[in-house]
Amino acid sequence: MDASGRDQMSDILVWAELRDGRPSGVAFELLNKATDLAPAQGGTVSAVVIGPGDCRACAAEFIAHGAGRVFVVEDPRLALYQAEAFTKILCRLIAETRPGVVLMGATSIGADLAPAVAARIGTGLTAHCTDLHMEDIDGRRQLVMVVPGWRGNLMVKIVCPEKRPVMATVRPGVLEKGNPDPSRTGEIVSIPADIGEENFRARTLESVREPEEGGLEQAAIIVSGGFGFYEAGGVSLLERLARAIGGVTAGSRPACDAGWIPETRMIGQSGRTVSPGLFISIGTSGAPHYTTGFAKAALIVAIDKNPKAPIFDIADFGIAGDLRDIVPALAEVLESER
Amino acid sequence: MSLRILVCVKQVPDPEQFDRITLDPDTGSINRGGIPPVTNPADRHAVEEALRIREILGGSVTVLTMGPPQARKCLEDALAMGADRGVLLCDMAFAGADTLATAAVLAAGIRSAGEFDLVLCGNESVDGATGQVPAQLAETLGWPRVTHVRKIEVKAEENRALVEREIEGGFLRVDVTLPVVIAVVKRINRYRLPTIFGILEAGKKEIVEVGCATCENCGLAAGAMGLGGSPTRVVGVFQAPRKRRVEMIGGEPRDAARALVQKLREMGAL
Ligand SMILES: Cc1cc2nc3c(=O)[nH]c(=O)nc-3n(C[C@H](O)[C@H](O)[C@H](O)COP(=O)(O)OP(=O)(O)OC[C@H]3O[C@@H](n4cnc5c(N)ncnc54)[C@H](O)[C@@H]3O)c2cc1C
Ligand SMILES: Nc1ncnc2c1ncn2[C@@H]1O[C@H](COP(=O)(O)O)[C@@H](O)[C@H]1O
Numbered sequence: 326m327d328a329s330g331r332d333q334m335s336d337i338l339v340w341a342e343l344r345d346g347r348p349s350g351v352a353f354e355l356l357n358k359a360t361d362l363a364p365a366q367g368g369t370v371s372a373v374v375i376g377p378g379d380c381r382a383c384a385a386e387f388i389a390h391g392a393g394r395v396f397v398v399e400d401p402r403l404a405l406y407q408a409e410a411f412t413k414i415l416c417r418l419i420a421e422t423r424p425g426v427v428l429m430g431a432t433s434i435g436a437d438l439a440p441a442v443a444a445r446i447g448t449g450l451t452a453h454c455t456d457l458h459m460e461d462i463d464g465r466r467q468l469v470m471v472v473p474g475w476r477g478n479l480m481v482k483i484v485c486p487e488k489r490p491v492m493a494t495v496r497p498g499v500l501e502k503g504n505p506d507p508s509r510t511g512e513i514v515s516i517p518a519d520i521g522e523e524n525f526r527a528r529t530l531e532s533v534r535e536p537e538e539g540g541l542e543q544a545a546i547i548v549s550g551g552f553g554f555y556e557a558g559g560v561s562l563l564e565r566l567a568r569a570i571g572g573v574t575a576g577s578r579p580a581c582d583a584g585w586i587p588e589t590r591m592i593g594q595s596g597r598t599v600s601p602g603l604f605i606s607i608g609t610s611g612a613p614h615y616t617t618g619f620a621k622a623a624l625i626v627a628i629d630k631n632p633k634a635p636i637f638d639i640a641d642f643g644i645a646g647d648l649r650d651i652v653p654a655l656a657e658v659l660e661s662e663r
Numbered sequence: 664m665s666l667r668i669l670v671c672v673k674q675v676p677d678p679e680q681f682d683r684i685t686l687d688p689d690t691g692s693i694n695r696g697g698i699p700p701v702t703n704p705a706d707r708h709a710v711e712e713a714l715r716i717r718e719i720l721g722g723s724v725t726v727l728t729m730g731p732p733q734a735r736k737c738l739e740d741a742l743a744m745g746a747d748r749g750v751l752l753c754d755m756a757f758a759g760a761d762t763l764a765t766a767a768v769l770a771a772g773i774r775s776a777g778e779f780d781l782v783l784c785g786n787e788s789v790d791g792a793t794g795q796v797p798a799q800l801a802e803t804l805g806w807p808r809v810t811h812v813r814k815i816e817v818k819a820e821e822n823r824a825l826v827e828r829e830i831e832g833g834f835l836r837v838d839v840t841l842p843v844v845i846a847v848v849k850r851i852n853r854y855r856l857p858t859i860f861g862i863l864e865a866g867k868k869e870i871v872e873v874g875c876a877t878c879e880n881c882g883l884a885a886g887a888m889g890l891g892g893s894p895t896r897v898v899g900v901f902q903a904p905r906k907r908r909v910e911m912i913g914g915e916p917r918d919a920a921r922a923l924v925q926k927l928r929e930m931g932a933l
Pocket of ligand 2: 671672673703705706709727728729730762765769783784785786787788789791793794795796797
């Protein structure tokens with residue numbers, strides 16, 4: 326708390342990650358959340374974007390999404406993620422602007438950057454949050470960070486009572502994006518990178534894209550298979566259904582462990598979070614660690630031979646039956662309609 | 664050129680049995696259901712990677728854990744796989760640590776355990792599942808870090824390593840100088856299981872136990888450890904709310920399939 330007794334939690338800084346020069350979706354989700362939280366505390370929302378140049382167009386987008394101020398750090402050496410340079414830049418900005426809260430996306434990059442920043446400035450960090458809200462705890466307004474714990478159906482509330490800024494990484498795809506408002510105005514502040522050779526002990530040389538058929542994030546329909554396909558000897562039925570319905574395949578952990586589905590397409594707490602229009606889960610018991618990965622799907626269909634499987638608790642439509650019967654029947658119906 | 668490798672391993676409740684964990688709705692306390700402890704899965708891959716590097720370049724593999732006395736077991740398991748010696752950081756003062764306080768103690772423990780060229784971690788633990796400790800450990804040591812690593816090639820004579828670091832939709836190639844903290848994903852290798860011979864050999868290997876009383880010169884302030892050194896606090900646990908109400912579709916497979924497709928069309932999902 327500062328001298329006036331006001332908890333310095335009001336100003337929020339969002340690290341707006343770029344991928345291939347484009348803002349990652351989670352940046353907008355964080356800004357939307359920040360514009361929810363900050364004004365209620367009498368605070369401001371700022372974003373910081375780090376890139377090789379031409380970040381101003383993105384900055385305008387961040388303003389439309391609620392940032393009152395965008396710090397732009399441009400340096401040709403920062404086209405790729407450079408762990409130590411990014412850490413230094415963020416730590417310096419935080420020291421100079423003293424935000425009360427710093428939010429980052431829990432992407433594979435954010436999950437590397439945030440803990441290093443938190444350790445260097447000696448503050449608390451909560452990982453992979455699924456919700457943030459203000460709540461009176463121990464007699465004062467505090468930022469409560471909610472993370473799925475243990476089985477995933479237990480949600481754990483975490484606070485950072487003393488140290489500032491409070492830091493959190495938030496799972497992509499969990500918070501609402503909000504709508505951009507082009508009439509919003511904001512300030513764009515260029516700040517020098519101020520980095521040297523010593524900040525490149527770990528140097529990212531290149532970014533290699535690996536072909537991944539059917540992006541999960543963009544997919545309108547995802548059909549996801551689980552260990553239930555064991556009896557079917559693999560997921561070829563699932564692939565057939567995906568083709569018939571015009572969707573892409575994904576899987577639960579056991580399906581990926583068995584090698585039926587590539588690990589990059591694993592859904593859940595340790596995998597991907599998706600929010601398609603339709604998510605069909607087949608032969609999965611519905612462990613919270615798995616279901617947390619698609620809880621935001623508009624419509625969920627579950628197929629499982631165990632009518633008591635917990636997957637039915639989170640589905641909109643369910644069919645209790647053997648997938649070896651149901652899935653071919655479904656595929657046939659869809660194929661015949663083509 | 665031989666490499667001095669240290670691997671951080673953590674004991675966790677068996678993740679396969681997490682469904683035995685329940686919440687007492689009245690007291691809000693978690694019942695852990697007596698789940699047996701195991702070595703954190705990713706950490707076994709970290710031990711395996713250390714052994715592979717040692718096989719190529721020579722050197723030593725030290726395994727280190729911070730935990731209660733029974734965490735010795737995960738050191739023994741790593742020694743049985745082939746690691747050379749173990750370090751158990753064990754003191755009541757370490758209890759209740761969040762990731763920052765964990766990293767502080769691990770860093771102090773590593774410094775007191777000797778000099779190392781490479782510290783390997785699992786990318787994340789299944790119980791904390793934060794994945795924060797490796798980067799925070801690197802910061803505390805003042806070393807560079809690479810996390811989410813799926814391939815390591817150590818160029819010992821050049822004092823650096825070339826690694827592949829996973830990102831969404833691909834990977835980054837990173838060139839990093841030693842010493843470095845590297846956190847590995849499970850995909851990096853298949854780990855070996857201890858042989859009978861390995862288990863017998865492990866009994867002869869040294870496990871050093873280090874606590875505050877035996878390690879006065881680590882430079883770590885009492886306030887930086889355990890609960891007191893942890894900026895974050897858990898203030899509550901609750902059951903995730905349930906939002907949907909399922910409509911079950913019955914009948915013969917063909918009829919059920921037809922009915923489902925029709926409903927999905929009505930709702931505009933197809
Ligand atoms: C820390 C942690 C993180 C985790 N993260 C993830 C994660 O990100 N993603 C993930 O998926 N899991 C994750 N898990 C594992 C998760 O807890 C479950 O173990 C897993 O999701 C179960 O997968 P499943 O439903 O495919 O398999 P099972 O639980 O074995 O379920 C198989 C289902 O198939 C049904 N079935 C069997 N045969 C048929 C048939 N012929 N026809 C129809 N149905 C059939 C069965 O009735 C059963 O319901 C995590 C676990 C931990 C501890
Ligand atoms: N108490 C501990 N003792 C030793 N290593 C640890 C400990 N906690 C975390 N680690 C290491 O840090 C990695 C990531 O842990 P976490 O950040 O908790 O997800 C683990 O896979 C271990 O390698």
